[in-house]
Amino acid sequence: MANILAIFKKELRSYFVSPVAYGVLAIFTVIAGYFFWIITAFYQTASLQSMMNPQAAQGLNPTEWVFRPLFRNLAVVMLFMMPALTARLLAEEKKQGTAELLFTYPIRDLELLLGKFLAALALFAGMLALTLVYPLLLTPFIRIEWGPTLAGYLGLLLLGLAFLALGILISSLTEHQLIAFSVAFGAALLLWIVSWPADQAGATARTVLNHLSIIAHQESFAKGLIETKDVIFYLNFTLFFLFLTLRSLESKRWRG
Amino acid sequence: MIEVQNLTKYYGPVMAIEDVSFTVARGEIVGFLGPNGAGKTTTMRILTGCLPATTGRAQVAGYDLFTHSIEARRRLGYLPESAAIYGEFRVRTYLDFVAEVKGVPGRERRQRVDEAMEHCALTDVERKLVGTLSKGYRQRVGLAQALVNNPEVLILDEPTVGLDPQQIVEIRHLIKGLAGRRTIILSTHILPEVSMTCDRVIIINRGRIVAVDTPGNLTAQVQKSANVLVQVEGPQDAVMAEIRRVAGVQRVAPRGDAANGRWTYVVESERDRDVRQDLAAALVKNGWGLLELRPADLSLEEIFLHLVTDETAATVREAAGAGEQ
Numbered sequence: 001m002a003n004i005l006a007i008f009k010k011e012l013r014s015y016f017v018s019p020v021a022y023g024v025l026a027i028f029t030v031i032a033g034y035f036f037w038i039i040t041a042f043y044q045t046a047s048l049q050s051m052m053n054p055q056a057a058q059g060l061n062p063t064e065w066v067f068r069p070l071f072r073n074l075a076v077v078m079l080f081m082m083p084a085l086t087a088r089l090l091a092e093e094k095k096q097g098t099a100e101l102l103f104t105y106p107i108r109d110l111e112l113l114l115g116k117f118l119a120a121l122a123l124f125a126g127m128l129a130l131t132l133v134y135p136l137l138l139t140p141f142i143r144i145e146w147g148p149t150l151a152g153y154l155g156l157l158l159l160g161l162a163f164l165a166l167g168i169l170i171s172s173l174t175e176h177q178l179i180a181f182s183v184a185f186g187a188a189l190l191l192w193i194v195s196w197p198a199d200q201a202g203a204t205a206r207t208v209l210n211h212l213s214i215i216a217h218q219e220s221f222a223k224g225l226i227e228t229k230d231v232i233f234y235l236n237f238t239l240f241f242l243f244l245t246l247r248s249l250e251s252k253r254w255r256g
Numbered sequence: 257m258i259e260v261q262n263l264t265k266y267y268g269p270v271m272a273i274e275d276v277s278f279t280v281a282r283g284e285i286v287g288f289l290g291p292n293g294a295g296k297t298t299t300m301r302i303l304t305g306c307l308p309a310t311t312g313r314a315q316v317a318g319y320d321l322f323t324h325s326i327e328a329r330r331r332l333g334y335l336p337e338s339a340a341i342y343g344e345f346r347v348r349t350y351l352d353f354v355a356e357v358k359g360v361p362g363r364e365r366r367q368r369v370d371e372a373m374e375h376c377a378l379t380d381v382e383r384k385l386v387g388t389l390s391k392g393y394r395q396r397v398g399l400a401q402a403l404v405n406n407p408e409v410l411i412l413d414e415p416t417v418g419l420d421p422q423q424i425v426e427i428r429h430l431i432k433g434l435a436g437r438r439t440i441i442l443s444t445h446i447l448p449e450v451s452m453t454c455d456r457v458i459i460i461n462r463g464r465i466v467a468v469d470t471p472g473n474l475t476a477q478v479q480k481s482a483n484v485l486v487q488v489e490g491p492q493d494a495v496m497a498e499i500r501r502v503a504g505v506q507r508v509a510p511r512g513d514a515a516n517g518r519w520t521y522v523v524e525s526e527r528d529r530d531v532r533q534d535l536a537a538a539l540v541k542n543g544w545g546l547l548e549l550r551p552a553d554l555s556l557e558e559i560f561l562h563l564v565t566d567e568t569a570a571t572v573r574e575a576a577g578a579g580e581q
Contacts, residue, residue: 002359003357005356006353006356009353009356010342010353010357013345014344017344017345018344096340096342096343097338098340098342100301100306100336100340101334101336101341103305103306104304104305104306104329104334105329106326106330106357106359108326253305253325
């Protein structure tokens with residue numbers, strides 16, 4: 001436990017003494033803010049119109065009209081930003097040669113992995129928490145349904161977990177940050193669009209493809225529902241890739 | 257303290273070390289000597305647990321590095337060849353992190369870091385970023401991180417490489433200062449370093465151990481003649497003929513090129529016979545300018561060359577083997 005904490009602190013410090021954390025945080029909040037602005041502006045227009053036409057006001061609520069599209073867009077931004085958080089985690093240690101010393105310290109591979117993973121997760125969680133400003137900004141003007149909104153946040157957090165686990169695996173396989181970034185992005189994109197041919201596929205294939213897609217499981221969260229099967233999908237996904245990363249780290253001990 | 261048995265390492269089909277066995281007793285400083293690519297770093301990396309051996313066993317402080325890696329690593333301090341350290345950290349922060357990862361308890365940590373910094377003369381730069389430090393200081397940070405958990409065994413891979421002469425002296429002094437309390441293996445291809453700091457030398461070449469002995473014994477075994485270095489201003493052929501006539505001289509050979517008609521010669525004589533007086537007299541008698549005359553002990557370089565190229569290697573190896581038992 002103490003070792004995980006030591007690695008966690010070191011890794012988080014690394015994020016903030018290098019420009020990585022600032023760059024990712026800045027870009028993420030700028031783009032997220034931009035989406036929020038467009039979406040609320042659109043919602044405002046729709047609200048104005050519905051004053052003339054009360055029938056259109058049916059179903060006009062911030063969960064459906066603001067947060068669902070916002071979360072969808074944030075998921076796309078994450079697709080691009082998450083690999084930047086994980087690319088350096090293990091690749092950089094190998095590139096700089098600091099891995100050599102790290103592997104001689106009395107820490108288990110699992111502790112090393114969890115320390116790094118949790119540091120990336122903490123940074124991401126902080127990044128996501130910054131966007132909580134948006135619902136807070138709206139509270140004086142409209143009634144926010146906090147339950148469904150927080151469910152949407154939970155969905156993004158779980159999606160982020162999956163992205164990070166995938167990214168850290170790829171970072172463990174190369175010593176080039178750029179390759180780690182590109183491959184992690186490509187892999188995440190493939191897992192995202194894997195369900196696109198589902199409509200043309202047969203019944204069984206359609207179920208499988210839809211279930212595989214990393215983004216298909218977001219739908220229920222964005223609507224404000226927490227579905228056990230979706231939660232389990234993301235947790236399974238994360239554990240699976242963390243397990244593979246652990247194996248990849250351990251293989252160095254006997255393969256050289 | 258360190259026990260290595262029949263260690264062999266192949267990188268794919270390429271043999272790095274083969275059948276390497278040695279032991280290091282508690283408190284000993286052992287030099288690991290060999291040309292580049294001889295297998296020094298490979299052996300050390302196996303000893304630190306960051307590389308697995310193909311076959312054979314390695315133990316540190318009684319713990320096998322493959323089966324009880326964590327226990328063994330807890331008792332180790334390692335300075336890799338190119339001390340790669342997180343450049344974006346401040347010296348104290350970095351050492352604090354290493355102490356924490358190496359399991360130094362929280363309440364002792366500050367004191368240990370202070371001690372390590374003091375030991376390596378880093379206290380002045382504790383607030384500086386490691387990346388901005390000079391190579392010599394970075395090497396000291398590397399040494400400090402190896403020392404910070406107060407390990408029983410220190411493994412130092414080329415601790416003085418890339419340093420300026422002043423820094424080399426400092427680092428050697430530092431290593432000397434650690435002797436007695438800790439068991440140290442240090443690798444180098446700079447031979448004087450070994451004779452200055454080490455109790456015992458392990459010479460390794462092309463992945464095999466060639467000799468294990470004290471620096472003094474190695475010199476005695478290989479050196480069958482006493483050497484004298486003379487610099488003379490005069491015609492080369494005549495000078496060499498004259499030197500050969502001196503009683504006790506076995507061989508003479510010019511060394512290097514002439515500068516302004518001055519030649520340097522290496523004169524080999526019988527081992528227990530000092531030919532210097534006769535030599536000087538003979539040269540002066542002929543009216544040549546005798547510019548320099550000094551005894552030249554066989555350096556470790558020459559011993560090393562003997563060992564890895566000569567047939568004498570076999571006899572030395574036997575002698576070393578006999579000495580071990």
